[in-house]
Amino acid sequence: MVAELLAPPHMEERMVLVTAGSNAGNYIIAKTFITPGDYVFIPEMTYPQIHILLRSVNARMVPVAGDQDGMRPDLLREALEKSSDGRSKLLYIIPHGDNPTGITLSEDRMREIYSLACEYDFLIVEDDPYYFLQYDKQVRSSFLSLDTEGRVIRVDTFSKTIGAGVRLGYITADQPFVKKLMIQHALIMSHASPFSQVVTSELLSSLGREGYIEMNKNNAMKYKQLRDMALQAATKHLTGLCEWRKPDGMFLWLKVLRLEDVTEMVIQRCFKRGLFIVPGCEFLIDSTQPSPYIRVSFSMISQDSVDKGFQILAEAIQEELKKAAPEI
Numbered sequence: 001m002v003a004e005l006l007a008p009p010h011m012e013e014r015m016v017l018v019t020a021g022s023n024a025g026n027y028i029i030a031k032t033f034i035t036p037g038d039y040v041f042i043p044e045m046t047y048p049q050i051h052i053l054l055r056s057v058n059a060r061m062v063p064v065a066g067d068q069d070g071m072r073p074d075l076l077r078e079a080l081e082k083s084s085d086g087r088s089k090l091l092y093i094i095p096h097g098d099n100p101t102g103i104t105l106s107e108d109r110m111r112e113i114y115s116l117a118c119e120y121d122f123l124i125v126e127d128d129p130y131y132f133l134q135y136d137k138q139v140r141s142s143f144l145s146l147d148t149e150g151r152v153i154r155v156d157t158f159s160k161t162i163g164a165g166v167r168l169g170y171i172t173a174d175q176p177f178v179k180k181l182m183i184q185h186a187l188i189m190s191h192a193s194p195f196s197q198v199v200t201s202e203l204l205s206s207l208g209r210e211g212y213i214e215m216n217k218n219n220a221m222k223y224k225q226l227r228d229m230a231l232q233a234a235t236k237h238l239t240g241l242c243e244w245r246k247p248d249g250m251f252l253w254l255k256v257l258r259l260e261d262v263t264e265m266v267i268q269r270c271f272k273r274g275l276f277i278v279p280g281c282e283f284l285i286d287s288t289q290p291s292p293y294i295r296v297s298f299s300m301i302s303q304d305s306v307d308k309g310f311q312i313l314a315e316a317i318q319e320e321l322k323k324a325a326p327e328i
Contacts, residue, residue, distance in 0.1 A: 002154070002172050004209060008144045015178035017185060020192040022129055022157040022169045023049055026092075029125055029153055029171070030057045032184045038089035041079060041122075043071050045283040045293070047099045050092055060087070061285050068245060070098065070105045073112040080120045088122045095142060097130030100283050100295040102247020104134055107141040114146045127155045130249040132216040135224040150174040158200060160250075161216055166196045223250065223299065230298035230306050237310040241317045242294075252296040256317055259324065261290030269316035275309050 003011045019025040026049075034040065036058035042050060044063040054061050062083060064076045071093060080088060091113070095105045105113075117124050126143040144154040150173075157169035171181060185191070204212060230252050234244060242254040256262050266279040280293025294313075298306065 002144070002156070005140070005213075006142050006145045008142075008152075008172075009148050010150070013150070013174055014172055015175045017171045017173075017178050017181050018192050018197060019169045019171060019185065020189060020196075021159060021167045022127055022155050023053075024167075024189070024192075025155045025157075025169050025171045026050065026125065026127060027053055027056075028181055028184050028188065029090075029155070030054060030059070031188075032180050033123065034059050034089055038087050039083045040089060041076060041091045042285075043093060043098070043101075045100055045280065046092070047094065047127075048282050048287075051285055054092075059089075063285055066101070066103070068103070069109055070095075070101075070103045071109075071113065073109065073116060076113060076116055080116065080122075084120075088120055090123050090125055091117065092125045092127065093143075094127050094130070096128055096139065097133050097247065097249025099130070099249060100251050100278070100280075100293075101253045102245070102249050102251050104137075104139050104248045107139060107146075110141060110143055110146060114143055114152075117151055118149055122151070124152045125155065126152055129157045129160050131156070132161060133220055133223055133250065134248045135220065135227060136246065136248075144172060150177075153177060161212075161219065162200060162203065166200055168192055168196045168200055226298045226301055227252075229303060230296065230301060230310075233306045233310045236307070237314040238317075241314055250297055250299040252298055254294045254296060256292045256294060258321060259292050259317070262292055262294055262320075263290070265316055265320045266294065269319060270313060273312050273316070275312045275316075277309075277313070 019028065030053055034057045038059055039062055040054055040059040041062045041064055044065045062079050064071050064079050066072055095110065097104055124143050128142065143152045153171060153173040155169065155171055158166050171178065207215060227247065231246060234252065242256050244252055244254050247253060263279040263281050266277060270277055278295040280291030281287045281289060284291060
């Protein structure tokens, strides 16, 4: 599937390792390739599990800020220059439908980042669970598609296509890397669940390549409808209170205007009213730092629930702004 969809260079020199989902895959990669003290470059806002994972192997995490198009290559270069003691090891990135921002990197930006990987000699861990959840403009390229030097380790999962419960994913990388990963994988868990592997294999055999792609297109259409429903409700209730962009993936990333931090508001005003959203601080390396951002998941919403949810959020923001008025 990887070879047919992404067409990476010299695929015959690569191998695939089946894992118990993408989190397990990322952990195995970190345990295999990171020595305590190595620099790992990550988006300034990223999946919190990665912070926990990298701390567990004593990596030095270096956050790199982005813009509306994702991680900025110029700021990545600056970070690399400041960390130029030979310990730059990995870049971790979610290229399509990023968690939490919903951004999909353009091929041009991928090429810029990949060029830096070649220049500064580090590996790219491409964690791509939302590849099939690009809604308005498909970017079929990936870092693996551009990988002429064998420095990309791609992590895929079936959790967003077949179902989270199967706990099954796979790593694609050059053979020497995969052989090292296999040793670490065997030490940690022997192998992914045989039951999940058999069920998934039978389903994929039954669907075939075209059937699997069609299934994902249908799933993407359903999620796109939910995304558009969330955008409509946000426009109705949050215009003038928040800024956002049209996302891929499963999350709407809101920036609350005129508030430096929303953590207390989310906990004290939203949670207590039954609205469960994630404050932006949770996606920072230091979660005690202030953040005006909120991540909203739209993967399981209904028209009534999203309308009510954004109404609660709007009321909470207005109350917080009134409270903060003397200080603004």
